[in-house]
Amino acid sequence: MMAMAQKYFWRGLFAVIMAAGLYATFLRFWGGLGASTNLSDQFPWGIWIGFDVLCGVGLAAGGFTLAATVHIFNIKSYHAVVRPAILTAFLGYLLVVVALMFDLGHPYRIWHPLIMWNPRSVMFEVGWCVTLYTTVLFLEFLPVVLEKFRMHTALKIMKGVTLPIIIAGVILSTLHQSSLGSLFLIMPDRLHPLWWTPLLPVLFFISAVATGLAMTIFESWHSSKAFGRQLEYGLICNMTRVLAVITAVYLTMRFLDLSHRGALATLNEPGIERWMFGLEIVLMAVPMLMFFREKTRRHPLAVYLGVVMFLLGFVANRMNVSVTGLERASGVTYIPKWSEVAVTLAIIAAGFAIFRLAARYLPVFEEERHEDQESVPGTRIPTLQGAAAQGD
Amino acid sequence: MARAILFDSTQCIGCRQCEQACSEGKKLPYDDKIAAEEKTSAHKLTAVRTYGERYSRKLCMHCLDPACASVCPVAALQKTAAGPVVYLPERCMGCRYCMVSCVFGVPTYEWNSRLPYVRKCDLCADRVPKGEPTRCAEACPTGATISGDRDELIAEARKRLAENPEGYYPRIYGLEEAGGTSVLILSAVPFDQIGYPVNIEKTALPQYTWAALKHIPDVVVMGTVLLGGIHWLTHRKEEVARKEGRS
Numbered sequence: 277m278m279a280m281a282q283k284y285f286w287r288g289l290f291a292v293i294m295a296a297g298l299y300a301t302f303l304r305f306w307g308g309l310g311a312s313t314n315l316s317d318q319f320p321w322g323i324w325i326g327f328d329v330l331c332g333v334g335l336a337a338g339g340f341t342l343a344a345t346v347h348i349f350n351i352k353s354y355h356a357v358v359r360p361a362i363l364t365a366f367l368g369y370l371l372v373v374v375a376l377m378f379d380l381g382h383p384y385r386i387w388h389p390l391i392m393w394n395p396r397s398v399m400f401e402v403g404w405c406v407t408l409y410t411t412v413l414f415l416e417f418l419p420v421v422l423e424k425f426r427m428h429t430a431l432k433i434m435k436g437v438t439l440p441i442i443i444a445g446v447i448l449s450t451l452h453q454s455s456l457g458s459l460f461l462i463m464p465d466r467l468h469p470l471w472w473t474p475l476l477p478v479l480f481f482i483s484a485v486a487t488g489l490a491m492t493i494f495e496s497w498h499s500s501k502a503f504g505r506q507l508e509y510g511l512i513c514n515m516t517r518v519l520a521v522i523t524a525v526y527l528t529m530r531f532l533d534l535s536h537r538g539a540l541a542t543l544n545e546p547g548i549e550r551w552m553f554g555l556e557i558v559l560m561a562v563p564m565l566m567f568f569r570e571k572t573r574r575h576p577l578a579v580y581l582g583v584v585m586f587l588l589g590f591v592a593n594r595m596n597v598s599v600t601g602l603e604r605a606s607g608v609t610y611i612p613k614w615s616e617v618a619v620t621l622a623i624i625a626a627g628f629a630i631f632r633l634a635a636r637y638l639p640v641f642e643e644e645r646h647e648d649q650e651s652v653p654g655t656r657i658p659t660l661q662g663a664a665a666q667g668d
Numbered sequence: 669m670a671r672a673i674l675f676d677s678t679q680c681i682g683c684r685q686c687e688q689a690c691s692e693g694k695k696l697p698y699d700d701k702i703a704a705e706e707k708t709s710a711h712k713l714t715a716v717r718t719y720g721e722r723y724s725r726k727l728c729m730h731c732l733d734p735a736c737a738s739v740c741p742v743a744a745l746q747k748t749a750a751g752p753v754v755y756l757p758e759r760c761m762g763c764r765y766c767m768v769s770c771v772f773g774v775p776t777y778e779w780n781s782r783l784p785y786v787r788k789c790d791l792c793a794d795r796v797p798k799g800e801p802t803r804c805a806e807a808c809p810t811g812a813t814i815s816g817d818r819d820e821l822i823a824e825a826r827k828r829l830a831e832n833p834e835g836y837y838p839r840i841y842g843l844e845e846a847g848g849t850s851v852l853i854l855s856a857v858p859f860d861q862i863g864y865p866v867n868i869e870k871t872a873l874p875q876y877t878w879a880a881l882k883h884i885p886d887v888v889v890m891g892t893v894l895l896g897g898i899h900w901l902t903h904r905k906e907e908v909a910r911k912e913g914r915s
Contacts, residue, residue: 305782306782307780307782308779308780308781308782308784309777309779309784310779310780310781311780315779316779317708317709317767317773317775317776317777317779318773320764320767320768320777321764321768344895347899348895348898348899348902349898349902350899350902350903350906379763380761380762380763381760381761381762381763381764381777381783381784381785382760382761382762382783383761383762385742385760385761385762386761388741388742388759388761389741389742389761392742392743392744392759393743394738394740394741394742394743395881396738396874396877396878396881397738397739397740397741397743397765398739398877398880398881399739399740399741399763399765400741400742401881401884402741403741439896439899443891443892443895443896443899446891446895447887447888447891447892447895450887450891451884451887451888454880455880458877458880458881459765461876461877461879461880462735462738462739462769462873462874462876462877463768463769463771463873464869464873464876465771465865465867465868465869466771474876474879474880476880477880602768606773
């Protein structure tokens, strides 16, 4: 009974979100941005850029971090999670493009940067990287589809070009994950000193790598629930260790930078900035401390909560850079309109739904292997067989 | 011979002739209600603002190295040799990065249009390259706004400051702001008292992004070598195993 009720609850919620999203879509394309958003000349970028694009791209970072881990660094134990990570990334990027179509005043010109060049523009570079990387992700995901339909010749050809594709993917990701931070370098006078720093690109890159890992853990946890599979404890334990270390590096760099620039003094100033900054830092520091403890790493629920907390911290950071940190200088307060929120929620809901469908009908998750449970963190799982050994 | 504007706010009487001339020239609506708005918008490219008994004008500053032009992914905004920063609507995809990047908060948007464009003053790009004055300068009855060659206008502004040191706050706004602008402003009081942002960077803003962008080719080259190298190293064991298995 409980399971049934739960199922209907989620389906109902999905339907409501989609209906609201559809109506908001109508408002956006019929009435324009003025009718569907709370944006203004003073505050021209809202959550469609701040959340849908900045966070969306970051949350899809698992694709390149795990592709690099497995295919470049040859750490085979991570093989099991590469495919879901690449699927998430591919879907993530497609949805970012969809979200961008909502935000652009002339969505049908989204291809313009491909022929109308301005190499001095960070946005131009992001546009190119995202276009190319989405293509790379398509190619990285293609073997899964080919496998499903048993197209062995095509699979063989794909295997031959795996390495260049993976390298291109890692470089393209490095470039645009950091460039999303570079977007805000142009406003040293207006972005609050808690967030504006010449290191923005580096900080964006490091936090994206951590987020890629966190998303992968999040997915593994959920898919193990949804498909009744065993959670790969050993692997997840290992990933939380790495996550803790990367977060430590990130937070250390963040605080060194703040203190070198003398920005910590602004914490004494009243205003929403210091609270939002505190929120962002706490949401990242707490999971980091949790994951440094062996006991927490071994507790599935704690791992899940920690990872969710970290992801919220990441979202808080991106929202602070793109919204909170700019409000004071703009002189206005921006609170998204219901329709902005509805579109964003609909895009997220669609992402979950498509992921679920793909995971159900395509060989995204490997066949369950029982030796996993005993595997100790750090040790390598025996080389995988057949279907799973894509790209080696 | 880049053209520019000198606005001497001490001579402005708030008659709004500049606003009206601008709107007529750009075929934008103009009436008493719009005149009272005191801010720039998609239908008002320059605005006279009242600060007690003083007046100031808001319009595009036409930076020498404009942030808006540097950030535009499709080069819809361009700094021309004649001085004006122009907008090419047929290129624009409506991302509004120009609006986010402008330290003076100048570009505005047609928020209520289904296919909106960016709007801003273009320094009468149809006139100034020919040496003609801008519409606002032509319409100004007191000479508060004049247009001409930037270097000559700087000399003129310096002359005014030197001749009447009591009457002016001793600075020319736009000389160094954001790396220098093609709109120069004089005032009797500190500039923030008549609505201009102060303490803004003296360096041209695009240099901040360029500092990051210029590393891209290096990242690509180094990244390829590094990743390829790591792959080669980490896969060595399998290579050896394969060879041993075969031989």
